[in-house]
Amino acid sequence: MGSIEFKGVTKRFGENTVIGDLDLTIEDGSFTVLVGPSGCGKTTLLRMIAGLDTQTHGQLLIDGKDVTHARPGDRDIAMVFQNYAIYPTMSVRGNIEFGLKNNKVSRDDRRQLVESISKTVGLFDYLDRKPSTLSGGQRQRVALARAMVKKPGVFLMDEPLSNLDAKLRFQMRVELIELHKMLGTTFVYVTHDQGEAMSMADTIVLMNGGKIQQMAPPEVMYRQPANVFTAEFMGIPPMNVTRAGADGIRVGFRPENARLSYAPLDGAFTAEGRIVTREMLGSETVYQVRGGDDVFMVKSADSGIDVDRDVYLAVAGEHLVRFGADGVRI
Numbered sequence: 001m002g003s004i005e006f007k008g009v010t011k012r013f014g015e016n017t018v019i020g021d022l023d024l025t026i027e028d029g030s031f032t033v034l035v036g037p038s039g040c041g042k043t044t045l046l047r048m049i050a051g052l053d054t055q056t057h058g059q060l061l062i063d064g065k066d067v068t069h070a071r072p073g074d075r076d077i078a079m080v081f082q083n084y085a086i087y088p089t090m091s092v093r094g095n096i097e098f099g100l101k102n103n104k105v106s107r108d109d110r111r112q113l114v115e116s117i118s119k120t121v122g123l124f125d126y127l128d129r130k131p132s133t134l135s136g137g138q139r140q141r142v143a144l145a146r147a148m149v150k151k152p153g154v155f156l157m158d159e160p161l162s163n164l165d166a167k168l169r170f171q172m173r174v175e176l177i178e179l180h181k182m183l184g185t186t187f188v189y190v191t192h193d194q195g196e197a198m199s200m201a202d203t204i205v206l207m208n209g210g211k212i213q214q215m216a217p218p219e220v221m222y223r224q225p226a227n228v229f230t231a232e233f234m235g236i237p238p239m240n241v242t243r244a245g246a247d248g249i250r251v252g253f254r255p256e257n258a259r260l261s262y263a264p265l266d267g268a269f270t271a272e273g274r275i276v277t278r279e280m281l282g283s284e285t286v287y288q289v290r291g292g293d294d295v296f297m298v299k300s301a302d303s304g305i306d307v308d309r310d311v312y313l314a315v316a317g318e319h320l321v322r323f324g325a326d327g328v329r330i
């Protein structure tokens with residue numbers, strides 16, 4: 001069991017308010033990803049759940065119980081960090097077992113547990129190896145396994161994949177999704193990478209400046225951004241948002257939803273511009289179109305539109321979102 005509830009939580013470091021009056025409920029069993037730019041308070045939030053930091057005001061509940069004064073070891077959580085601290089002098093087995101040190105588990109049970117978990121994360125054949133003989137991905141799995149032996153109700157992960165190369169990162173994403181399915185426990189995963197959030201989360205919590213901008217499943221986050229910040233943070237390239245008109249109303253559309261042509265086009269939104277860059281991305285091409293004060297990104301299967309050509313751009317009404325002068329979607 002592992003639901004987590006923040007009620008009016010504020011966290012200050014000296015004069016600096018890092019988290020401001022935050023209300024957030026993380027559902028038991030969810031894969032929740034906290035995402036946002038560097039410095040927005042993600043790690044601080046995670047450290048409060050872990051009990052490594054204490055909130056300045058407000059209440060934090062795990063499974064309905066106020067844990068404000070509960071020590072980290074009494075919180076039924078395990079944390080995996082970006083710089084996974086595994087012990088170089090200990091074998092893989094020793095490192096995994098270390099997660100059990102403070103529990104009273106018999107030697108036999110301990111051996112059985114370590115073996116079954118090492119099978120789960122694909123390390124069974126490596127139990128007697130030293131970490132220095134493992135790949136980066138295997139070492140990350142040691143850190144995961146060490147968290148898993150505790151059988152916590154909540155896994156907290158702070159950018160655990162950011163030290164891995166791109167290929168391994170993609171592979172580990174899939175492994176974490178599968179692990180979550182298998183364990184059924186709450187995962188709270190922190191990243192600054194919107195792609196990681198989109199691909200792994202069942203719920204995304206997007207933060208900026210210590211405030212939640214939007215909390216929603218990936219699809220909703222992408223299609224129905226709550227505000228301009230969300231629209232521009234989620235997706236690569238991000239949503240196009242026009243500069244404010246006279247009434248402050250702004251219009252947004254995704255790069256893949258705009259059409260380009262040398263000939264005039266019809267659409268609920270149209271613009272004229274010039275292709276300034278063309279970037280081939282395998283099956284798709286990303287164009288930058290400058291029209292007046294705006295620069296639009298357009299993603300297309302057609303790679304045949306030339307740089308420096310004047311083009312027409314159009315977007316169908318169903319793909320447009322509108323934002324008020326305050327940046328909130330209307």
Ligand code: ADP
Pocket residue numbers: 013016018036037038039040041042043044045
């Ligand atoms: P994120 O993980 O989203 O990058 P953090 O939670 O690490 O952000 O930090 C949020 C803000 O809190 C930053 O401005 C950071 O400088 C500040 N901060 C974090 N930890 C401390 C600390 N122990 N003392 C003072 N300021 C801190």
Ligand code: MG
Pocket residue numbers: 042043044
């Ligand atoms: Mg951080």
